[in-house]
Amino acid sequence: xxxxxxxxxxxxxxxxxxxxxxxxxxxxxxxxxxxxxxxxxxxxxxxxxxxxxxxxxxxxxxxxxxxxxxxxxxxxxxxxxxxxxxxxxxxxxxxxxxxxxxxxxxxxxxxxxxxxxxxxxxxxxxxxxxxxxxxxxxxxxxxxxxxxxxxxxxxxxxxxxxxxxxxxxxxxxxxxxxxxxxxxxxxxxxxxxxxxxxxxxxxxxxxxxxxxxxxxxxxxxxxxxxxxxxxxxxxxxxxxxxxxxxxxxxxxxxxxxxxxxxxxxxxxxxxxxxxxxxxxxxxxxxxxxxxxxxxxxxxxxxxxxxxxxxxxxxxxxxxxxxxxxxxxxxxxxxxxxxxxxxxxxxxxxxxxxxxxxxxxxxxxxxxxxxxxxxxxxxxxxxxxxxxxxxxxxxxxxxxxxxxxxxxxxxxxxxxxxxxxxxxxxxxxxxxxxxxxxxxxxxxxxxxxxxxxxxxxxxxxxxxxxxxxxxxxxxxxxxxxxxxxxxxxxxxxxxxxxxxxxxxxxxxxxxxxxxxxxxxxxxxxxxxxxxxxxxxxxxxxxxxxxxxxxxxxxxxxxxxxxxxxxxxxxxxxxxxxxxxxxxxxxxxxxxxxxxxxxxxxxxxxxxxxxxxxxxxxxxxxxxxxxxxxxxxxxxxxxxxxxxxxxxxxxxxxxxxxx
Amino acid sequence: xxxxxxxxxxxxxxxxxxxxxxxxxxxxxxxxxxxxxxxxxxxxxxxxxxxxxxxxxxxxxxxxxxxxxxxxxxxxxxxxxxxxxxxxxxxxxxxxxxxxxxxxxxxxxxxxxxxxxxxxxxxxxxxxxxxxxxxxxxxxxxxxxxxxxxxxxxxxxxxxxxxxxxxxxxxxxxxxxxxxxxxxxxxxxxxxxxxxxxxxxxxxxxxxxxxxxxxxxxxxxxxxxxxxxxxxxxxxxxxxxxxxxxxxxxxxxx
Ligand SMILES: Cc1cc2nc3c(=O)[nH]c(=O)nc-3n(C[C@H](O)[C@H](O)[C@H](O)COP(=O)(O)OP(=O)(O)OC[C@H]3O[C@@H](n4cnc5c(N)ncnc54)[C@H](O)[C@@H]3O)c2cc1C
Ligand code: SF4
Ligand code: FES
Numbered sequence: 039x040x041x042x043x044x045x046x047x048x049x050x051x052x053x054x055x056x057x058x059x060x061x062x063x064x065x066x067x068x069x070x071x072x073x074x075x076x077x078x079x080x081x082x083x084x085x086x087x088x089x090x091x092x093x094x095x096x097x098x099x100x101x102x103x104x105x106x107x108x109x110x111x112x113x114x115x116x117x118x119x120x121x122x123x124x125x126x127x128x129x130x131x132x133x134x135x136x137x138x139x140x141x142x143x144x145x146x147x148x149x150x151x152x153x154x155x156x157x158x159x160x161x162x163x164x165x166x167x168x169x170x171x172x173x174x175x176x177x178x179x180x181x182x183x184x185x186x187x188x189x190x191x192x193x194x195x196x197x198x199x200x201x202x203x204x205x206x207x208x209x210x211x212x213x214x215x216x217x218x219x220x221x222x223x224x225x226x227x228x229x230x231x232x233x234x235x236x237x238x239x240x241x242x243x244x245x246x247x248x249x250x251x252x253x254x255x256x257x258x259x260x261x262x263x264x265x266x267x268x269x270x271x272x273x274x275x276x277x278x279x280x281x282x283x284x285x286x287x288x289x290x291x292x293x294x295x296x297x298x299x300x301x302x303x304x305x306x307x308x309x310x311x312x313x314x315x316x317x318x319x320x321x322x323x324x325x326x327x328x329x330x331x332x333x334x335x336x337x338x339x340x341x342x343x344x345x346x347x348x349x350x351x352x353x354x355x356x357x358x359x360x361x362x363x364x365x366x367x368x369x370x371x372x373x374x375x376x377x378x379x380x381x382x383x384x385x386x387x388x389x390x391x392x393x394x395x396x397x398x399x400x401x402x403x404x405x406x407x408x409x410x411x412x413x414x415x416x417x418x419x420x421x422x423x424x425x426x427x428x429x430x431x432x433x434x435x436x437x438x439x440x441x442x443x444x445x446x447x448x449x450x451x452x453x454x455x456x457x458x459x460x461x462x463x464x465x466x467x468x469x470x471x472x473x474x475x476x477x478x479x480x481x482x483x484x485x486x487x488x489x490x491x492x493x494x495x496x497x498x499x500x501x502x503x504x505x506x507x508x509x510x511x512x513x514x515x516x517x518x519x520x521x522x523x524x525x526x527x528x529x530x531x532x533x534x535x536x537x538x539x540x541x542x543x544x545x546x547x548x549x550x551x552x553x554x555x556x557x558x559x560x561x562x563x564x565x566x567x568x569x570x571x572x573x574x575x576x577x578x579x580x581x582x583x584x585x586x587x588x589x590x591x592x593x594x595x596x597x598x599x600x601x602x603x604x605x606x607x608x609x610x611x612x613x614x615x616x617x618x619x620x621x622x623x624x625x626x627x628x629x630x631x632x633x634x635x636x637x638x639x640x641x642x643x644x645x646x647x648x649x650x651x652x653x654x655x656x657x658x659x660x661x662x663x664x665x666x667x668x669x670x671x672x673x674x675x676x677x678x679x680x681x682x683x684x685x686x687x688x689x690x691x692x693x694x695x
Numbered sequence: 696x697x698x699x700x701x702x703x704x705x706x707x708x709x710x711x712x713x714x715x716x717x718x719x720x721x722x723x724x725x726x727x728x729x730x731x732x733x734x735x736x737x738x739x740x741x742x743x744x745x746x747x748x749x750x751x752x753x754x755x756x757x758x759x760x761x762x763x764x765x766x767x768x769x770x771x772x773x774x775x776x777x778x779x780x781x782x783x784x785x786x787x788x789x790x791x792x793x794x795x796x797x798x799x800x801x802x803x804x805x806x807x808x809x810x811x812x813x814x815x816x817x818x819x820x821x822x823x824x825x826x827x828x829x830x831x832x833x834x835x836x837x838x839x840x841x842x843x844x845x846x847x848x849x850x851x852x853x854x855x856x857x858x859x860x861x862x863x864x865x866x867x868x869x870x871x872x873x874x875x876x877x878x879x880x881x882x883x884x885x886x887x888x889x890x891x892x893x894x895x896x897x898x899x900x901x902x903x904x905x906x907x908x909x910x911x912x913x914x915x916x917x918x919x920x921x922x923x924x925x926x927x928x929x930x931x932x933x934x935x936x937x938x939x940x941x942x943x944x945x946x947x948x949x
Binding site for chain 1: 711712728730731732734735738739742744745746748749750751753755756757758759760761762763764765778780781785787789810811814816817818820821824825826828829830831832833834835836837838839840841843844845846847850851853854857858860861884885888890891
């Protein structure tokens with residue numbers, strides 16, 4: 039059994055006790071300790087800024103041209119915090135409880151409670167940095183609600199919350215760059231970790247402009263490299279999101295936790311054609327006011343506005359009266375798939391449902407007319423006032439929808455369909471965010487830690503910033519305190535040389551294949567296998583087929599991939615090839631993991647295990663554990679289990695009815 | 696929306712690296728759906744080039760939803776193309792018609808050297824932020840978020856300025872390659888908030904100095920930047936910037 043090193047004692051005091059007793063590094067020694075941070079999204083930028091402020095020597099890396107462009111920038115809806123500013127009954131305990139329940143009882147109590155405890159500090163920190171969250175007329179912060187909860191605890195900046203939070207962290211990071219505490223390496227991709235005597239001592243990375251390989255030493259390495267949703271080819275992630283850093287670490291001994299736990303987001307713009315390169319999310323916040331429906335008649339070809347009220351099936355409100363349109367993502371996604379599979383889907387592909395704002399526009403229009411003292415407003419007036427309110431709340435999302443589809447969502451309901459969005463799985467880490475390799479840490483979406491089998495909306499931003507601002511500054515000290523006598527290891531050390539050689543050999547191998555199929559087309563084929571067989575619904579037979587298909591695809595990749603250009607230049611196709619090769623291996627492990635877990639929980643829906651009314655059926659007796667996979671050799675993994683103990687919450691069948 | 700397919704001629708700037716000279720190359724693409732995004736059309740072209748053993752065209756992109764600021768193409772003489780308040784990645788092919796010729800170039804400015812084809816180096820923007828585009832508050836020093844109320848009007852204005860995605864279209868659109876809109880957006884974002892006011896004076900001076908050092912040109916108020924900005928950052932921010940700069944340099948209490 040794996041030990042997560044969760045502190046003993048009462049749930050409420052674990053983190054306080056930990057902080058009170060962990061080892062510290064004095065300021066003079068911090069200056070001599072070097073920390074490498076790979077990734078400068080919310081998790082990495084916040085960690086780099088905070089560790090730089092503490093006085094560590096930090097080197098930070100990202101593959102984009104600037105840290106400000108990390109995928110975190112795209113987060114729309116908001117960030118949770120147990121502030122209880124709305125006085126609606128929120129508390130640290132409730133945020134903790136909602137997250138554990140939302141994760142379908144597959145996450146750690148200790149971690150999640152710590153997350154809820156520091157959530158309030160995150161908001162304070164961000165506001166102090168100048169993050170312009172939405173405010174009320176009185177000048178105080180505004181909140182909205184999000185799926186899976188019944189309080190309003192989500193802080194937001196229109197539909198650009200991730201952007202504003204990232205810019206806050208980016209600016210803090212750039213301030214440390216100016217002060218000389220952080221050295222920033224943009225357009226660099228980490229391609230391996232260097233281990234010396236069993237400890238992490240550095241990385242090999244590639245300068246993406248010149249193609250040169252570089253060696254960097256660090257007393258510890260933090261991977262903050264984001265999620266791997268792009269293993270499905272189509273997802274809401276940015277084009278560059280990849281698993282490479284985590285995968286290299288995995289192959290060097292870091293266990294991979296719950297790789298099959300993937301979140302499929304219910305409200306995305308549907309696929310429009312073969313050329314589709316990515317999918318666009320319509321923020322979950324839209325489910326606050328929008329109503330989801332399909333026609334009651336199968337294959338109804340009428341235009342949405344021609345379908346009368348009593349011929350519409352508001353299926354979420356029907357099936358889940360207590361939470362209605364605000365059920366958690368996994369539940370909403372499966373419900374949409376169920377309706378479409380049963381022949382009620384809409385749009386030309388029939389793989390879509392409606393998200394309708396007509397009611398909300400009416401409701402807001404009437405309230406606004408009342409506020410402005412307009413008696414007996416005309417229906418045009420109501421519509422216009424309602425449109426204005428909706429525009430203020432969701433304007434940028436509506437614009438985005440119109441740009442992509444060419445349809446005006448103020449007039450016709452939006453068409454949406456579930457899409458891959460987030461990966462709960464990731465490198466296994468203990469309470470200190472350390473992987474199974476000493477000195478190698480993992481933060482943010484790249485780790486598996488806090489969301490169990492399903493993440494609640496607005497909690498990824500919270501987790502990334504909790505990890506970077508408030509957790510790692512303590513836990514890394516506990517490790518580095520014992521490293522103060524370790525001098526900087528020259529990068530001419532044989533382990534550095536050896537690792538660089540392996541990296542170079544792989545790149546040369548890739549370039550030498552000179553086959554006939556493009557990276558893109560192989561990636562697409564992987565995505566299709568994953569989506570069809572390891573996507574929203576999975577079954578044993580399909581997963582076994584998928585594993586065989588992926589192995590065959592891997593052979594094909596390594597004998598037939600076609601990569602243009604050369605090694606020593608700016609070559610995005612080569613970068614992509616390396617990433618896709620890693621995705622293929624990861625895909626296999628995801629299917630193996632999904633096959634091993636003979637239960638349904640959260641986003642992992644095994645068709646064999648469902649209740650009579652089609653809900654996920656957990657098996658707590660046999661599967662109340664984290665699956666942590668150890669890489670042994672090509673296509674071979676050993677499973678280690680971390681038992682999940684619930685001292686405070688009592689797992690029950692999750693119900694949102 | 697009615698969709699249609701089209702055949703197009705593309706004239707694209709090709710340049711191997713920052714040292715070699717560039718040139719336009721002409722390409723034909725066929726059966727492009729009006730529902731594709733502009734970058735998806737480039738994907739189609741690149742796939743074709745790779746299959747024909749030619750070099751694909753390098754361009755920056757990541758989020759493909761108008762928020763990361765990576766994409767940067769100059770299309771038919773306009774940064775980000777013909778649509779207003781839009782990034783290239785959000786531009787869709789229904790903006791074009793069958794038979795059109797489309798000219799695509801990188802951002803052109805001394806401070807943004809070309810790396811390859813349509814990819815330029817915009818690290819000058821990061822260095823301007825390093826000079827002063829932040830609020831000096833270490834992690835853990837913050838007071839309760841609601842301790843300092845911010846009037847909604849200032850908060851909204853600050854937010855509107857903070858919407859800048861750092862794409863550089865403003866520089867590309869300007870005949871002087873001025874970065875004033877970018878800098879003014881950051882100065883406005885921070886100085887409109889009470890949290891940002893202690894460093895108001897030092898910030899604006901440091902950022903302007905860095906901007907000059909990077910080789911961006913002067914602002915002659917042509918407003919081309921505002922017209923090209925995908926996030927509708929207003930030129931009134933430049934007015935605010937000038938005012939802040941004057942106040943900061945004339946009241947030399949520092
Ligand atoms: C469209 C969308 C909307 C979302 N909305 C919300 C929301 O409203 N609320 C919420 O809580 N969550 C939301 N999420 C989820 C959330 O945005 C992400 O989980 C979170 O931002 C991830 O942050 P991160 O720091 O872990 O990783 P990222 O922001 O993905 O950063 C990864 C970093 O790693 C770097 N990197 C990766 N690999 C390498 C390598 N090999 N070498 C060097 N650098 C590397 C990248 O350059 C980047 O800097 C949303 C996600 C999407 C896709
Ligand atoms: S001001 Fe506008 S055009 Fe200039 S960098 Fe910002 S978003 Fe881009
Ligand atoms: S690719 Fe991110 S803004 Fe265009």
